[in-house]
Amino acid sequence: MRIKGKGLIDRSRSIPFMFDGVRYSGFEGDTLASALLANGVRLMGRSFKYHRPRGVLTAGSEEPNALVTVGSGASQEPNVRATVQEIYAGLEACSQNRWPSLNFDLLAANDLAAPFLGAGFYYKTFMWPKSFWEKVYEPIIRRAAGLGALSGQDNVDKYERAWAFCDLLVIGAGPAGLMAALVAGRAGADVILADEGSRMGGRLLAETYEIDGKPGHVWVDEVQAELEAMDNVRLMTRTSVAGVYDQGTYAALERVHHHDGRHPHGAPLETFWRIVAKRSVLAAGALERPVAFRDNDRPGIMTAGAVRAYLNRWGVSAGKNVTVFGNTDDIHRTARDLLAAGVHVAAVIDSRHDAPLSDDYPVLRGAQVCGSSGRKGLEAITVRRPSGEERIQTDCLAMTGGWNPSVHLTCHMNGRPTWRRDIAAFVPTPGAVPGMVPAGACNGSFSTAACLREGIAAAGEALADLGVKLPEVAVPEAEDTPYEIAQLWAVPGKGRAWLDFQNDVTVKDVKQAAVENFRSVEHMKRYTTQGMATDQGKNSNVAALAVLADATGRGISETGTTTFRPPYAPVSIAAIAAGAEGRGFRPQRFTTSHKASVARGAPMIEAGLWYRPSYFPKPGETTWRQSCDREVRMVREAVGVCDVSTLGKIDIQGPDAGAFLDFVYTNMFSTLKVGRVRYGLMLREDGYVMDDGTTARLGQHHYLMTTTTAAAGDVMKHLEFVHQGLRPELDVCFASVTEQWAQFAVAGPKSRDLLNGLLEKPLSDEEWPFMACGPVKVLGVEGRLFRISFSGEHAYEIAVPARYGASLFDILAERAEALGGGPYGMEALNVLRIEKGHITHAEIHGRTTAFDIGMGRMVSQKKDCIGKTMSERPGLEEEGREQLVGLKPVGESKQLLAGAHLYNEGAEPTRVNDQGYVTSVCYSPTLGHMIGLGFLADGPERHGETVKMVDGLRGVTTLCKVVDPVFFDPEGGRVRG
Amino acid sequence: MDKLIAKNPCEGLLPLTIGSVTLTEEEPGVMTALAPYKGKEKDLSAALKAAHGMAYPAPNRATGKAGSRAVWFGHGQAMLMGPAPDASLAEHATVVDQSDAWAVVWIEGEGVEDVLARLVPVDLRPAHFKRGHTVRSLLFHMTASITRVGDRAFQIMVFRSMAETLVHDLKTAMEGVAARG
Amino acid sequence: MRITCPYCGERDRREFYYRGAATDLDRPAPDAGEEAWENFVFLRENPAGVTRDLWYHEGGCGAWVVVTRNTVTHEVLETRLASEARS
């Protein structure tokens, strides 16, 4: 029911919206909850477990009941709090957790079964048969219990992440926060003021308080206007600070377009902020707690503060005939506000025996509400007085059990709040978060004047830390009513009295937990699910632990709270991960030949962040194998071209470059001649192989190291560590030049023919023997040439500055084709190297030593190097170790599979009989059968033996002959020829 | 006779204007990584000054001006951008050609700091990050070099191979800022 | 979490790669014996309190940094370049 003349809504702007398929209208400034209440809608949802009819309980982000689904299809958003969702033209909201409809919910039958569904029911009931859990119980429970549903479609909305920095972050823009921001702003500090509401002001918008003789909201507007005019202050509305992290990092969620339903191109629905603040003022306010009594969950029963908020901020009376119940003077204020607005107040039930009386409304002192009735909304309450019980007709009960300061953020870094008996509430423990000062209601100071004072003081404290001078600020005039409370948590009696509305936890459940010895508050929480719903028990945790304290005969302080963890308010995963979906998942690295490879139809595969061509299909080829086999033959018979730019290239220079390389490689590099390349092996300090690659000596103090594509980053990090951490005395510098050079392998008997057309001078074996390197001019451009070979053929790698890469690839590929060759991809590259027994990270997978891969002699005895000492541990070079071998099928099955294990021919394929495993396999078009590399116990001594390869997963058994890992051209004649 | 044709890292991707912010590819000229030998930083700085008119930059700073700049590029390293390095520099430092290794873009306009605040975990607001300031930091998932080169202008560098991701990430952020109006 | 890089200043921890205890800087001589090497490669303290560890400013300047911090309070007490921090 809308009250004439009340509220901060714009009545000139009527806004239509839909709820459960029915069209309603509200005004600009309304939330979904206020607009529905104005339209007389009290029933807004069903409870989680018992499917009880529920209405709105609060007017803020802590709302446990009024959760709705907004929108439909891919942008459908479940569990939206109707108290937070602002209305806009075209808003479509639906109630949740009901079937077929909100009014008639079949699962409400759960409520009748309530005696069986208490705390621990699931744990006790669904224990057996064991197999039933996954197939029967869980699906049924999931269907019956739950909140809104996801659409199951990809999210179409954009989300965003961003960083912000400030001297002072003020969290909450009620009287304390506004005052703190004003003081800091005037002092010239760099300030961010964040508030979760759509409008700044906090409780000042919901109450009839005056500041400096002006209505509270007018004062708020004036302060806000002053802050907006300051360049050094940033105001963030609709922004919930959700978490506090080390060294002044705060997480905050900004709702950018939830309130207007607009989707301008590129606009985010939400922005997830990381705010880095040198200091912060917490002015988060307080949350009102309900009182537990029998059937206290009917639609129409609300917190008193919410009733005032709907009345004063939104001009809505939550009922026509209101009763008020509680244990502080707030209930009298509620009654007065209602009466002033012309709403009938049937009774004020004050649990305090010394409660003030009134001439304007009946006051029942020392009384408690002990029950309610009404089918889908409140119709009457039962009041218990010393003289007996009495029924009062009412359609709205405004209740309060006092206020809980919002201490949550002060506890995110392991802090625990302190119990204050005089206000029956927990308050922040000073210093709980370094650099954060709490002020106002969140600090247990509830009067407006106290909030203003503490806001100024908190800003002063922060400014002093920052070395900023505090300006003169007068404390505005405001009410300073003392807060007097008589503890009231649960009204004794039969039936179910709700604590946690969202998870359907009752007083009985908490007592049951205590009886079953779940006496620790953390155990009680998990046993009953108290506080584990999306509202995290903001209204109910303190009352629940008070009930637990009572049931276990301990004090509240001694019982303590559960742990407060981020986020304070729900944060969507989409916002936390914003931008990292699709192409934003990780950087994509493209080689200069990428476009040409794609144009040639090559499927691209990921290699780390890089994309590399798998193979280059020709017309008529229908399988990858056909293309791969052709490319292998092409390299063996003519010439192939392959982009190898993705290999890590590290430029190493300085007088101590050689000494440095001797220390990181197992073999010697200081002795390498200028103009020559050497294969090198790198160990980890524990003696296992880290990476391999070739290193070229370009000058006296100048080397160029190559790493595998996969390990490029790790090797760079390793080199920097060895230099900075272990050998800082060495005068040596590194620079990654991976990106500077486009490099192509040109491999095959016709490789020299191909290159001779591009270089100034024809290549000869005398000037360019195997493992030679040096500068060349490539079609007039300064480049580098390396006579190295991964394929085992006469081959080169040619490098030009990357700007010319695309052009050089086209030229090389065309010229290769003219010679009967062409480009080749990763599949052929892999086959070529397996045929030659060259290892990759399939073999040097982190558990193999130089000894295992047959390179034990590469660990130089003339010097120390990383990993050397530990590589000499007896266990790492002893008999029985699995060592590198080649494998070829000799039995009926011709199939080899990487990952399969090796056994002696007659042995059972069991773990104890394991002799080794297969690491790399391929079909060799050169040899006409499959070949494989693997590790076999004492492998090098077993060439010629037959072993059994068993792939248990894929059900393949193949007899293999153990051979030398170099299948093709073992003498290496081709590479030199 | 074939001829090698040069291509820029961001070819076909830029320029791009969204809202008030414009993103263009820069032609940085020659880029040279300079890493002073042990104890040679002062000598290098003097040589740099004599040959190219700017000092070796202190950490987080860039020296010189548009077209001839030395940008601090991390631990023990600076990037000389623009001129071909004078031979004298090699006496005091390793000199590595990096002209082709980096995609270099220029982003400019009202709200450019808001765009970068969506990607870079460093405070780049004018009061804290002035002209001549530079950082090595992250741009979303990429390591980057970011230098303020004007009141509303930044030079951003990432690995050449990541040019497409750079443009993708900046474009997404530019759209988000532009949509706020 | 924020770490002050001796070069770059205070930065978010996502710019850093974590390696482990700063004892990695104290590499024994090749002939220091089995126990010294086992300690160096495999054995680590797990203190509730002050610890020194190595972080690499990978998303920044590339410096290896020794960070002294408290695992209980999460305070960062000191940061130094690894190249200058060897004991």
Ligand SMILES: [Zn+2]
């Ligand atoms: Zn750094």
